[in-house]
């Protein structure tokens with residue numbers, strides 16, 4: 001078993017910063033629940049849209065409610081022309097997270113949230129069109145193609161794969177996307193969600209909260225770790241080479257992206273789920289390198305540091321096996337986590353007090369001002 005971390009000191013670690021009814025993280029060391037449901041059960045038996053509905057509307061939908069919800073989302077998938085025109089002007093070498101941030105912010109000017117009564121409708125719209133923001137920009141800037149942003153795909157994950165690859169995705173890939181979107185949907189007071197809540201606490205609009213959250217998710221210590229993990233595993237030709245280099249990296253005290261967690265102490269429950277699907281995808285594509293390399297890194301990290309893979313590590317190989325470009329990994333996270341962010345914004349608004357902690361002052365003592373001509 002991993003040694004218990006000291007959860008005090010920097011980073012607000014271990015401090016309760018508010019209340020939520022949305023999820024529990026790491027209670028009894030490991031588990032993750034969304035509104036009381038174990039995430040592993042949801043990943044095994046639910047559709048992502050059911051989970052989005054659960055988070056945003058409070059309960060799992062009935063069959064009729066789910067059908068209606070999916071129908072509604074499907075009708076909201078296309079992008080406004082003005083947004084397409086702006087996406088066409090964003091350079092090819094821009095980071096796709098900056099594209100998502102800009103797309104969200106621009107939509108806030110085209111379809112603003114004028115009152116908080118519109119919060120659920122505005123969220124449904126963002127949920128439905130985020131895959132198109134990413135794929136319209138990607139296909140235009142990389143392939144010179146103006147894609148049709150609608151599709152007949154029933155699920156959000158399938159819709160994303162269709163827009164990206166321009167063809168109907170396999171059932172396996174749709175299934176894995178569904179699981180992935182469920183695993184990433186919600187995670188209590190992580191850095192990006194807390195960012196969204198701080199923004200919401202000023203009574204700002206939904207788009208500002210989500211734009212701010214995208215910025216926080218972008219960093220490699222948070223959502224950006226799935227891209228960084230891919231860059232790591234791609235460097236190696238064999239498990240032996242990976243283990244040997246890992247030892248050198250740990251010796252140099254390098255951070256190994258996709259490992260460790262601020263809250264979980266023993267394991268990240270999302271890891272076992274996505275790891276299983278990554279293995280299935282590896283078998284499907286006949287991979288003999290990336291998955292074994294990932295396992296070798298996993299083993300070395302545990303042996304050397306007692307650090308376990310978090311949700312991001314095996315997502316890297318899983319997405320790669322589905323032909324998803326590495327730089328789109330974190331934007332997919334956005335498409336999912338939007339549900340958690342928005343649900344937290346609703347929760348914050350329903351019982352709001354501006355979030356404004358205090359700082360311990362470490363600067364110089366009070367001193368006399370000296371006018372500039374005497375300095």
Ligand SMILES: CCC(=O)SCCNC(=O)CCNC(=O)[C@H](O)C(C)(C)COP(=O)(O)OP(=O)(O)OC[C@H]1O[C@@H](n2cnc3c(N)ncnc32)[C@H](O)[C@@H]1OP(=O)(O)O
Nearest residue numbers: 221222223225254255256257258259260261262310311312
């Ligand atoms: C799924 C979405 C997510 O956001 S999950 C997190 C994604 N981020 C990453 O994978 C980035 C790599 N991991 C990390 O930087 C940290 O583990 C994060 C997740 C930021 C948690 O930080 P924090 O709570 O400060 O870590 P800690 O107190 O548990 O650290 C204890 C000691 O272990 C080390 N450690 C931690 N993680 C790693 C790692 N990935 N590679 C190498 N060393 C690691 C820390 O540096 C720390 O060591 P020391 O006590 O300072 O000597």
Ligand SMILES: O=C([O-])CC(=O)C(=O)O
Nearest residue numbers: 186187189190191262263
């Ligand atoms: O909770 C955290 O600190 C990071 C994380 O795993 C997530 O946001 O999914």
